[in-house]
Amino acid sequence: MVEELKAGEYQKELFERLRKNIDLKREEECFGACLHQSMWWLVEKKHPKPNDILKAVSSGCPSCSKPENKVCIQDLHNAIQRSAKDKALTKFICKEGKRGFVYPIAQGDALYGYIGACYASEDVSPQILDIFAAFTDTIVKEVQKELELSKLYETVRPRAIALSTVHTVYRLISSTLDLNELLPRIARLSLQIIRANRCSIKLVDSTKKLLLPKATVDLRAKKAILKKVAVGKFAPGKAVKFGRPIRGNNYLATPLIDEDVIGVLTLYDKVDGSPFSAFDQEIMTTLAEQAVIAIKNAQLYKEQEKLTMGAIKALAAIFNARAPGTYLTRASFLRIAMIMGQNLHMNVAELKNLEYAVLLHDTGQLVIPEEVLSKPTKLTGRELELVKEHPSRGVEIIKHIGALKSVIPYILYHHENYDGSGYPKGLKKNQIPLGARIMAVVGAFEAMIIKRPYRVAKSMDEAAEEINKNSGTQFDPKVVDVFMAVAKRKDIRSILEREEYEYR
Amino acid sequence: MNIDDALGSEIHLKIIRFFHENQASIDTPRGVATWIREDRSKVQKALEDLVGLNILIAHRAPSTTGYSYTQANTVLSKIEKFLKRRKGA
Numbered sequence: 001m002v003e004e005l006k007a008g009e010y011q012k013e014l015f016e017r018l019r020k021n022i023d024l025k026r027e028e029e030c031f032g033a034c035l036h037q038s039m040w041w042l043v044e045k046k047h048p049k050p051n052d053i054l055k056a057v058s059s060g061c062p063s064c065s066k067p068e069n070k071v072c073i074q075d076l077h078n079a080i081q082r083s084a085k086d087k088a089l090t091k092f093i094c095k096e097g098k099r100g101f102v103y104p105i106a107q108g109d110a111l112y113g114y115i116g117a118c119y120a121s122e123d124v125s126p127q128i129l130d131i132f133a134a135f136t137d138t139i140v141k142e143v144q145k146e147l148e149l150s151k152l153y154e155t156v157r158p159r160a161i162a163l164s165t166v167h168t169v170y171r172l173i174s175s176t177l178d179l180n181e182l183l184p185r186i187a188r189l190s191l192q193i194i195r196a197n198r199c200s201i202k203l204v205d206s207t208k209k210l211l212l213p214k215a216t217v218d219l220r221a222k223k224a225i226l227k228k229v230a231v232g233k234f235a236p237g238k239a240v241k242f243g244r245p246i247r248g249n250n251y252l253a254t255p256l257i258d259e260d261v262i263g264v265l266t267l268y269d270k271v272d273g274s275p276f277s278a279f280d281q282e283i284m285t286t287l288a289e290q291a292v293i294a295i296k297n298a299q300l301y302k303e304q305e306k307l308t309m310g311a312i313k314a315l316a317a318i319f320n321a322r323a324p325g326t327y328l329t330r331a332s333f334l335r336i337a338m339i340m341g342q343n344l345h346m347n348v349a350e351l352k353n354l355e356y357a358v359l360l361h362d363t364g365q366l367v368i369p370e371e372v373l374s375k376p377t378k379l380t381g382r383e384l385e386l387v388k389e390h391p392s393r394g395v396e397i398i399k400h401i402g403a404l405k406s407v408i409p410y411i412l413y414h415h416e417n418y419d420g421s422g423y424p425k426g427l428k429k430n431q432i433p434l435g436a437r438i439m440a441v442v443g444a445f446e447a448m449i450i451k452r453p454y455r456v457a458k459s460m461d462e463a464a465e466e467i468n469k470n471s472g473t474q475f476d477p478k479v480v481d482v483f484m485a486v487a488k489r490k491d492i493r494s495i496l497e498r499e500e501y502e503y504r
Numbered sequence: 505m506n507i508d509d510a511l512g513s514e515i516h517l518k519i520i521r522f523f524h525e526n527q528a529s530i531d532t533p534r535g536v537a538t539w540i541r542e543d544r545s546k547v548q549k550a551l552e553d554l555v556g557l558n559i560l561i562a563h564r565a566p567s568t569t570g571y572s573y574t575q576a577n578t579v580l581s582k583i584e585k586f587l588k589r590r591k592g593a
Binding site: 158161162164165168169171172175176185188189191192193194195197219271283 | 526527528529530531532535539561563565566567568570572573575577
């Protein structure tokens with residue numbers, strides 16, 4: 001450790017600590033009488049000149065501090081030289097006949113300075129000096145240990161903080177699977193870590209010839225300009241082409257490498273105007289490795305979502321094939337449900353589940369005979385039982401798709417009533433999942449305004465009024481309030497009117 | 505709370521000093537509490553105060569929030585002057 005530090009800096013800090021060391025002061029007090037009230041001093045240099053010695057002892061020794069006593073200083077200087085040579089405690093007698101000694105402060109072969117005493121009235125016994133040397137050694141070793149620990153702390157702390165930053169960044173970028181959220185987040189975090197003004201993330205297109213801008217964050221501009229770049233052109237293009245970072249004074253392009261190069265993360269203009277360094281490049285290479293994993297995960301998740309949505313749409317299409325234009329969930333009802341979910345503070349995953357559930361909510365009607373579904377007269381007891389089974393029948397169908405597991409409660413309970421009078425379980429109030437409570441309102445609205453073979457459709461206002469009338473009994477009042485506000489929106493009205501025309 | 509209040513509060517000042525000395529750092533409340541040896545809940549509250557004052561930036565994710573230092577030169581130079589004055593005093 002000591003070798004790593006500059007020797008001069010180490011020596012200076014060692015002596016600063018020795019001068020302040022409480023144990024050394026105590027030693028001076030304890031040994032005061034034994035050493036015949038001698039004056040103590042510390043000399044910081046390995047080969048001090050007489051002036052250095054004079055400076056160290058002048059405030060303490062009445063003899064050495066006299067300007068005429070140059071010889072006294074010379075005696076001390078000689079003793080220090082002998083002590084340096086022997087690396088041992090060396091006694092001396094000064095011009096005024098006073099006794100003293102010098103003891104080297106060393107660690108291994110390295111000699112840093114001396115502790116000494118002079119102006120003792122009598123000679124000090126060798127036994128006392130042995131004890132003094134042992135005590136001093138212990139104190140010096142303790143101080144050296146403290147110093148090394150402090151240096152170690154100073155060296156390790158910034159690295160530990162940097163490591164903690166890397167860990168935090170990893171947690172932040174691994175917590176989202178939405179590319180639209182992930183890429184700007186990576187860009188912002190990169191700007192923070194490197195203290196740069198602009199960050200741009202570009203991904204390689206399917207032809208592998210172009211880099212498409214996906215996220216740009218510029219601290220100086222309100223609106224970032226997004227530009228395509230050809231692979232091989234400019235710093236980002238070159239980083240992708242050669243698969244290694246490209247660094248200039250005011251830019252640093254780091255390729256995003258998985259099995260192949262999937263994109264590039266480029267930083268521009270450090271905030272303090274300094275050039276990008278090799279250290280910045282190292283940090284960004286580490287961050288890029290983490291970013292690639294997060295980007296690949298998000299891309300895979302998106303693919304899986306597409307697959308799931310494809311499967312759902314296929315199911316819905318099969319269902320619709322039985323009675324075209326009758327049971328297929330219309331875009332307007334899906335939109336109403338999604339806006340209600342957002343206004344009721346559902347999170348991203350819950351909204352996704354709601355979307356799937358709205359599309360699949362009546363899948364269970366597949367197993368109900370067509371004549372029952374389209375019967376224009378009142379249903380018999382058995383027929384009504386069959387209809388009431390459709391939520392659980394729907395669950396039976398979709399339960400085989402693992403990705404839809406969390407959608408099941410929404411589908412199973414979308415015919416439950418707020419007062420407990422619904423089916424299949426007779427759940428009440430908050431026992432019914434929020435998604436199912438939303439679907440109950442939207443489903444009822446849908447059923448009332450769409451023409452059926454067996455009844456006349458209500459107008460939108462009449463249907464909304466009917467929903468409002470059943471607030472607190474059939475429907476959750478909180479959900480009804482949100483629905484009433486959404487149903488009044490002009491954009492929703494126009495979509496509903498347009499669809500009514502299309503489906504007519 | 506304004507910037508002067510924050511600079512006058514011991515825990516806020518410790519956090520500001522940490523980020524001023526480690527400007528590239530992004531850390532969680534637990535991490536910051538470790539570095540400045542303070543209680544995590546107090547640190548969490550102080551971090552949010554400093555976000556409100558635009559001294560820190562919060563990077564929010566469902567599982568945690570990472571905090572990093574401002575890049576605004578006006579705020580940075582004000583803090584720089586304050587810390588220098590305090591060191592000199």
